Amino acid sequence: MKQIAFLVILSWCCLACKSKHVYDNPHVRIETSFGDIELELFDKKAPKTAGAFLAYVDSGFYDNSNFYRVLNITNQPSDAPKTELIQGGLWKSNNAKARSLKGTPHETTLQTGILHKTGVISMARNEPGSATTEFFICMDNEPGLDYNGENMADKQGFAAFGRVVKGMDVAKMIYKESDINQQFKTPIPIFKIVRL
Template identity: 45%
Template structure:
């Protein structure tokens, strides 16, 4: 998925472990990228965190092994007072962006409920694509960019996984800003 162009927006996610730089794909996922950038521009991600790490050891056992995932979730947790209204769902079928290693995507419950929580894929995650098995609706999640620098920071965060998905000691997101 080499989509980088001179006009591709990029953001830096500042953490105590170092920066993560992500390029976003507004041509493929315009609603999702606009939503993410709005959170950045309004400073709403400042003092948020990476609060959930799902891996093969701590994930709730899915009835279907094809529904298992490995992700790092961050941003604003459900119920945070800073959350903006949710956006329409842009599926991978619409965008052509798949949940490959290093892809950033929006977390959601039902379709059309994505707001200020996002996640990074660790390895390929086909269960999160359109027709994937993660949710019974089969609509998948809205991928909208990929990490281009700071992979070692993402790996360091991933290796802090605990026995439970939700971290007792969340990893601070100092800020996320467009570069």
């Protein structure tokens, strides 16, 4: 009888182990009204940026937030460097919280080696070191967002820290939504972001 009980407990443990994912890098899931987007975060290459993002995730800051901004070929000035991305965070859903947070020290792509390629996630910012909860996903290769790129006058680029590993089709659906002046006509709900 003891052997049967032991085998039952052992089989439960094995099933529990199989259901848990083991990743080399942290993974999170962005749960949206369009479907889920899974990200792999490069916490060893960009520890400050990935660490800040994970802290916001763990604090539940992204619960009931949204994707609210889109940059596409048609909504940018003709004489400006073009960028294709979708941006999300707390700016529309909890602006006071977004403004209250201390900025994350800037990690350039020169330091991390994480370039702004299709599916890469990066932190939005004004000045270097001002990034907090706002992030964007690149819809194409965007070298202008890298260190020494043409999209920022200070040439420091943006702090990339991960990439989409599942759900790029969801990001593309969001990207195609209608906008006015680079803002989605209807912000796309982010129900929550959770660690996997």
